[in-house]
Each structure stands twice: as structure tokens, then as C-alpha cells.
Amino acid sequence: MNDVEKELRVRRIENGTVIDHITAGKALSVLKILGLPDSSQGVVSVLINSQGKYGKKDVVKVENRELKVEEVDRIALIAPNATINIIRNFNVTRKNRVHIPSFVEGIVRCINPNCISNSNEPISSKFAVDTENINLKLRCYYCGRVISEDIDKNLL
């Protein structure tokens, strides 16, 4: 593929944030977690199954908005290798990897249908994140049930 074709697919952004190295196929879940495009005034472009140096990946570009690291850290649950690049005047001014938070609130639904967090109580779901193993585990703060797979299928 030549540069022109690349340019046609998703163009460079002048100012904003590029979330790169998202696990292939998870870009739409990333948008959901970040509340995009609702929380953004600018154009949001999404690249799914893009060929990267280490295989297929997804990329999300958010124009005219600089996302905060803590904000983007929440996507680490489903895209642990993602990087956040802050773009100013077409240049990368800051690049960070996402950090897996030790506690997440209001992102994931508990898989236990009888958990109090799945009722009409005025609370949001809370999970402690266990990163000791390669597979990420979320333990519900309320009922203790563990979610170890398909986290993106249980996004709120």
C-alpha cells in the first residue's frame, strides 16, 4: 500500500489524541468505555484490523480533544497494550502506555444476576482488578464474583 492510499484510509490529525495498539477488534468497545463520540466535539476516526508491526491492531483518533491518561486507563481492561499519543500541530508531543487500574467503577456489569449491583439501587458497579496472572480478573466489590473472560461483553 502506498502513502496516498494510507492517507485516504485515515488521515493524520492536527490536534487531538491517537489511541494506538488497541487489541484488534476492540475499537468499538474502547469508544463505548470512553463515551465517544458523545464526549467529543471533533471528528473521531476508527481503524479496525490495521496491519501493525506486531500484527493486527485497532486505532482510534479523536480530533481536537486531549484525553487524560487516567481517563484512557479504563480501556486497559480490554486493550492492555494500547498507547495514548497526544498530537499537537501534527506532532506527537506525549506518548504513554495505558496502565491497568487496580479498581474500576461504573464500566463493567457484574455477571452475577443476583448481585445487588444489578438491581435498582443508587450505586455503580465496582471491581477490584487482579493483574497477578496473565489473564486479567475482575472481582466484584459487592458479591465477590470473578469475571475472567469476555470483559468487553459485560460493558455497561
Add this chain to the structure above:
Amino acid sequence: MKFTDQPIISMNDFSREMIDHILTTAEKMEPIALGKQKSDLLSGKILAVLFFEPSTRTRMSFETAMFRLGGDILSLGSVDASSIAKGETLADTIRVVNGYADAIVLRHPKEGAAHLASEFSSVPILNAGDGAGHHPTQTLLDLYTIKRESHLEDLKIALAGDLKYGRTVHSLCYALSLYGAQITLISPRELSMPEEIVSDIVTRGAKINEVEYIDDAIKDVDVLYMTRIQKERFPDPAEYHKVANKLKITTDSLKNVKKELKIMHPLPRVNEIDTTIDQTSHACYFKQAFYGVPVRMALLGMVMGAIE
């Protein structure tokens, strides 16, 4: 050790040192629980009793514990006649009731309810069972029974019955692992203890042995903890009867056991312990039900700041 205002939600929150302290305090409460001594330790204090599900032993022993210490209780009464029937959330109920009482004991059908309640309450919450979740005061009274009637150190215990769904046995095994107990699990394969719980308990220090039949498995144990097998777990009634009969004990089953063996059961029993055993020195289940009183007295006194 201070427990003032500390919620009692799950056994996972207790260290061995904390458990030992509660059991020692419970022992001091026993003469009061038996009515041999009078106490006004909790005079002027009010315990709100919120039971969203039926209960006999837990509810009555909490109420007795409060009365024996000179305190008062405030009961929710029937859920149907309360604001809950109008759709009030648990959070709102707790926010209202915590203005009326010095502590709240809660039983609720949903897992995690006690955690939620403690977020919305300025007075301590005592979890008396949250769905299939935790029931820490039952575990503490089980441990107390073992301590009083047998011994917690170097304990050999067998647990028989429904080990898959029984929250009582899961929680008891976790607690016993703190004491390095040797645990024999007796259950039909379809009701065996979930693998992740078994591996957790082993990691914490217990030794586990799993068998399907009672027979010789209870020959060397100090305590046999029986549980009820619930009929509704089996789609086929014939299958239920087959399994239930395998896990039934009679005086014949006790021919080769230790003289000191104690048999426990959280009650209610159906037919897993033959009534002829009630007369033997092995039977311990009614005493176990009584021990709920001194244990709950100790906890109430501690969380309400009347004792350390």
C-alpha cells in the same frame, strides 16, 4: 482489639487473631447467654433487625443476644407491610433505619446487600446472610462450637452433604484453613465443592481429602459437619433420594468413630441425621444453635463499642 463501628460483612475480613478474640469474648458471655448472670452492657442501645427473608435461628438468636445484654430491638416486621413493598431501595431503607438504631442486622436475598448497606449506614451492619453470599456469624458460631466441644488446633474435620452450593461450608473451610485443619469433603460428585474454592483453601494452609461416601471417612475425625441436601437442586426426585440416602447417618454409621467425635449441623435437618443419634454424646447440633447466642452477644457488644 477494637471492633467499634466495624461492619461484620464477610469472613474474608477476619484474621485468625480477630477470630480468636471474638471466640474468647463469646466464652465470657456464656453465663449471661444461659441466664445465669444478668447484664446491662447494651442498656439504652437499639438493634434494628431487617430480615428480608425468613429465618428462625439467626433472627431469634440475635434478638435473644440483644435482650440478654439489656438492649432493645427494632424489627422490620413483614416486608409486605413496609415501604419496601412500595418499591423503596435498600439504600433508602438503610439511610432511614440507621437514624433509629445503634446497629443493623440484615438478611437480604441479594449477594452483596450487606456491602451496599454498609456504604449507606453510619451505624455498623451485621450481615446475617446475603443470598448465596456470606453469613459470617454462622461461621463464627461454628468455629466457637468446634472450640468449645472439640478443638481448633490440629483439627480433623469431615464435611458432608451439599458442598457445591452450601455457603456455610465454603465459609467455614476458609476460616478453618487459618488453623491448618485437615478437611475431608464428603459429597456425591454432582454436589462436590467447586474446584476454585478447594484450591483456595489448600493455598491458605488446609489439607483436603475428597471422597464420595461417608463410610470410613469419619473413622479418625474429631468433628463431622453435616449439611442438608436440598431437594430443589435435583430435577429428578429419584436421583435426590438416591443421593440423600447415601449421605444419611444412623447410629450404625458411628460404630467405628472416635469416642470424642462431635456431629454438627447448621439446621434445619431433614433426614440426614437419624433422630436416634440425638441421644448420643456425639450430637452437638442443638448446642451449636445455642452457641449462636454468646457469639452474637460478643459481636454486638464489640461493634456497639460496649466491649473491646
